[in-house]
Structures are given as C-alpha cells and as structure tokens.
Amino acid sequence: MDLLKTAFLFGFLAYLFYYLKFSRDLHQATKTINGTYDYIIVGAGSAGAVLASRLSEDPEVTVLLLEAGGDGTENAELYNTPLMAPMLAKSASDWQYESAPHHKSGAFINMNKDKHYYTSGKVLGGSSMYNYMQYVRGSRYDNDEWAANGCSWWGYDDVLPYFLKSEDYLGKEGDFTKYHHKGGPLGVTEETVFPELLKRFIEASKELGYKEVDYNAERHIPTKFGRRSVKLDTFRKCLSQKAVPGISLVVNLLHPKSRGKVTLKSTDPFDYPFIEPNYFEKREDIETLKRGIKLIEALFEIKAMKQIGTDSNRFKNAEFCANHVYRSEDFYECLVNHLSQVHYHQSSTCKMGPVNDKSTVVDPTLKVKGVTGLRVVDASVMPNAISGNTYAPVIMIAEKAADMIRGIDSVKDIRKHLANKSNS
Structure with a gap:
C-alpha cells in the first residue's frame, strides 16, 4: 500500500x-x-x-x-469527426504509451515485437x-x-x-x-x-x-x-x-481474468511508467474469446446477415492457421492468438x-x-x-x-x- x-x-x-x-x-x-x-x-x-x-x-x-x-483547435477536423479518431494516434494529442514486451508464448503473434501501443488522450477532453x-x-x-x-x-x-x-x-x-x-x-x-x-x-x-x-x-x-x-x-x-459512425462486429472480452500492473520505471519524472498488461495470463480469457468467435460465426450463418454478404467461413483458408484442422479447438485458439487486438479502456x-x-x-x-x-x-x-x-x-x-x-x-x-x- x-x-x-x-x-x-x-x-x-x-x-x-x-x-x-x-x-x-x-x-x-x-x-x-x-x-x-x-x-x-x-x-x-x-x-x-x-x-x-x-x-x-x-x-x-x-x-x-x-x-x-492542447485545446483541440489545431486539426479540428480530426477531433470533430469520430471515425477519424485513429488518425490522432501517435500525434501530439496522444501520450503514446507502450507496454513492456509480452512474453506469453504464442499470444498476440500479430503485434509488433510483442509490445502493445496504448492511445491515451493528451488534449482537452482527454481520451x-x-x-x-x-x-x-x-x-x-x-x-x-x-x-x-x-x-x-x-x-x-x-x-x-x-x-x-x-x-x-x-x-x-x-x-x-x-x-x-x-x-x-x-x-x-x-x-x-x-x-x-x-x-x-x-x-x-x-x-x-x-x-x-x-x-x-x-x-x-x-x-x-x-x-x-x-x-x-x-x-x-x-x-x-x-x-457518420461505423459498425464493427468484434468479440470483445469485457471481464478478463488476467491482471496487469503499472509500476515506476525510474526516478526520472519524465520516464513513462512500466506497463505490464499480462494478457492471456489466465487460460479462461482465451476460452471466452474462442466461444465469442463461434457465436459470431453462428450469427453470420443466419439468413438476415447472409443477405448482406456476411461469410462465416472467412478464415477457412487462413494461412497463419493452416496447420490446424478447420474449426477445431486448436484452430480457434490460433485465431485468438493471431487476430487479437488491444481495445484500450484500461x-x-x-x-x-x-x-x-x-x-x-x-x-x-x-x-x-x-x-x-x-x-x-x-x-x-x-x-x-x-x-x-x-x-x-x-x-x-x-x-x-x-x-x-x-x-x-x-x-x-x-x-x-x-x-x-x-x-x-
């Protein structure tokens, strides 16, 4: 304490x-x-x-x-258009935090150098x-x-x-x-x-x-x-x-069992903190996301969705999971490890x-x-x-x-x- x-x-x-x-x-x-x-x-x-x-x-x-x-008056068109929010990342209006390397074997394979980038608002209105x-x-x-x-x-x-x-x-x-x-x-x-x-x-x-x-x-x-x-x-x-807001259909892990921590990196007040997210530390988080993917597939199979072009077999030929039997438990875990992204809201x-x-x-x-x-x-x-x-x-x-x-x-x-x- x-x-x-x-x-x-x-x-x-x-x-x-x-x-x-x-x-x-x-x-x-x-x-x-x-x-x-x-x-x-x-x-x-x-x-x-x-x-x-x-x-x-x-x-x-x-x-x-x-x-x-700042107060958001510079590049106001970016602040005033919600779908342009990603363009604010790594700008002067972003604290640009980055996590420590993620060491869990096989997890977040798609992430650069196993680190996670955290957008955090550094502007009037914050995040x-x-x-x-x-x-x-x-x-x-x-x-x-x-x-x-x-x-x-x-x-x-x-x-x-x-x-x-x-x-x-x-x-x-x-x-x-x-x-x-x-x-x-x-x-x-x-x-x-x-x-x-x-x-x-x-x-x-x-x-x-x-x-x-x-x-x-x-x-x-x-x-x-x-x-x-x-x-x-x-x-x-x-x-x-x-x-004009868009709609993305994603599996979002609302209540992860894994717990990260934030500690001081040094005595320099300008050093950013040491962020250890510990994603997928608990096996239950992976299993929850696997069930979520299966639910999305079931949703995409329904006629109302298929009529607008949804495809529940989108990842059937995914090369990054080709060594696993399609729709096997190992296949779904492979999808979780390759496709997971950070949704912020720490x-x-x-x-x-x-x-x-x-x-x-x-x-x-x-x-x-x-x-x-x-x-x-x-x-x-x-x-x-x-x-x-x-x-x-x-x-x-x-x-x-x-x-x-x-x-x-x-x-x-x-x-x-x-x-x-x-x-x-």
Whole structure:
C-alpha cells in the first residue's frame, strides 16, 4: 500500500512539474493565474472537465484545471469527426504509451515485437476524443459488485441518478423515463446511421435467442446501440454530430481474468511508467474469446446477415492457421492468438475500496489513503472493469465526486423521481 501511495504521489508531482515546465508552449484558457486555488484538477479529460465544470458552479470557490495537451483547435477536423479518431494516434494529442514486451508464448503473434501501443488522450477532453461517440453505462451488476466489496454508496441504485444527471436523452422514449433523462449537458440518442444494417443485425440476434433491449436501461444484453452527441455547451470540446459512425462486429472480452500492473520505471519524472498488461495470463480469457468467435460465426450463418454478404467461413483458408484442422479447438485458439487486438479502456490501477483494504489506493470518497487533500477521479478508481466502454461511467464518477467534494446532493429530485417510478 505504501508503494502504491508513493507511486501515485510521484506521478502526480511529475505531471504537475511537466505542466509548469511546458505550459508556456500551450494555449491557456486564462491569462490570469491566482496564487492559490480552492481546487486544483490535474488533467482535463472526461472526468477532469466534468469535475471542474461542476465545482465551478459554486461562485464562492476558485478552480484551476491543468491540461498538458492542447485545446483541440489545431486539426479540428480530426477531433470533430469520430471515425477519424485513429488518425490522432501517435500525434501530439496522444501520450503514446507502450507496454513492456509480452512474453506469453504464442499470444498476440500479430503485434509488433510483442509490445502493445496504448492511445491515451493528451488534449482537452482527454481520451473521449478517441471514443467514437459511444455511450455505454455498463451493467448494473458491475456497480452492485463494487458496493458488495466495500465501496459504500457506489451500487447501481446509488449511481444511476448521476448517470441521469448528465444526460439529455434524444431518443423516442419520452421526456423522462426511469432510465433516461432530459436536460443534461450530454446528448444521448439511439444509433440512426446504417438503419438497414442495424435492422438485420438485430433480426439475426433475435434468431439466436437474444432480445432487443436498451442496454443502458433495465436489461444488459447489448443488441441495441447507444450513441452520445456532444453539444456546444457541454463539458468538453464539441464533436460534430454530422459524423457518420461505423459498425464493427468484434468479440470483445469485457471481464478478463488476467491482471496487469503499472509500476515506476525510474526516478526520472519524465520516464513513462512500466506497463505490464499480462494478457492471456489466465487460460479462461482465451476460452471466452474462442466461444465469442463461434457465436459470431453462428450469427453470420443466419439468413438476415447472409443477405448482406456476411461469410462465416472467412478464415477457412487462413494461412497463419493452416496447420490446424478447420474449426477445431486448436484452430480457434490460433485465431485468438493471431487476430487479437488491444481495445484500450484500461482501468483499476488506483482502485477504490474499504479503508482497511491494503490492496486499494482510494477510499469510497475517492480520497487517497493516508494523504490529506488529494483525491483521484477517473477510470483508475474502478474496483474492476465494467461491462463496456468506460466513457459514460467516468462521467458518472466525476458527477458523484463533485457532490462529495461540495457536500451536496444535486440528484435528490432525480432520486425521488426514481423512487416514484419504482412504486408506480
């Protein structure tokens, strides 16, 4: 625990030093810097921008928001078009992290030198700039597990009001339902692009026994797509709503059993950390991905999908797996090892837990244990990975953190409405 606290403090001070040293070369949102501030927020990413916005609602306090990257005004067309997000990789708006060599024999054969590249936003808005405008809250069971493991006030019923607070739902469910809310700064709507493709995908899923649901609502089986839009008056840099999002059908391992770690590489504050992802450390992860590939093949065999050209035998003649019997267990494992890619969304490196849990860094109020006046508010505090994209949960964490810091309950009316809905 002492090592974790020391590493975090070291990283915090290094980031602050980096900003102070190089901020002259960056665009500054203000020309006047006070000698003191009530709150200093390091990083204007998804969480930092929201936290700064909410804390600044109190006219009696001063807030300083520090961002090492730019404000996104250069190459604005890249930031404003979600499908162009890959072009931001390895740019000045990317921290350009890289993992240590991956030593598991046979795994990630397609990756260059067995290392993994991690895109991480170094710009106003942070990694939300790379997010393709997806809005996925995850499963209620994720949050209930947090609460069951000692993270008081972080169960699903506790956090749902904070998801709703930021949302301006633009779908067809009405102005206000139990699971959607209007009036927040973050526009959320159903996917409207490629309607025929979506229709066929949903039809095929139904044939396999899945129901069409809103996976941000009461059920958590994803056969309907959620999309976020960002308006000019929102927490961070505006994304164009004119962009055309694409749909990729992939097998995504939401709850890996393997665990990585992040440690300091040296005493130099400008050295990047040593990242060891340990992918496929647990055999169960490979088996889960194999089952996922088989499910996709079954989906592609359904008439609704075959009519638009899907091919379940795409890898039948794959040279890299030619020495295995087609569709044998060894063949599927070969596909996993050759085709796996990193989907980012790393979390839980500074996880939240009970005060007496020495494996955790922050308590349920997000205060760093043993340190006065310091909290962590981002995806790193998640006790474990959530079932989906981390963007929406990070916004929720920041909304909830703002209330804890200010000592207010900004969602009491939403909570009351939810209670009335449940009783009706």
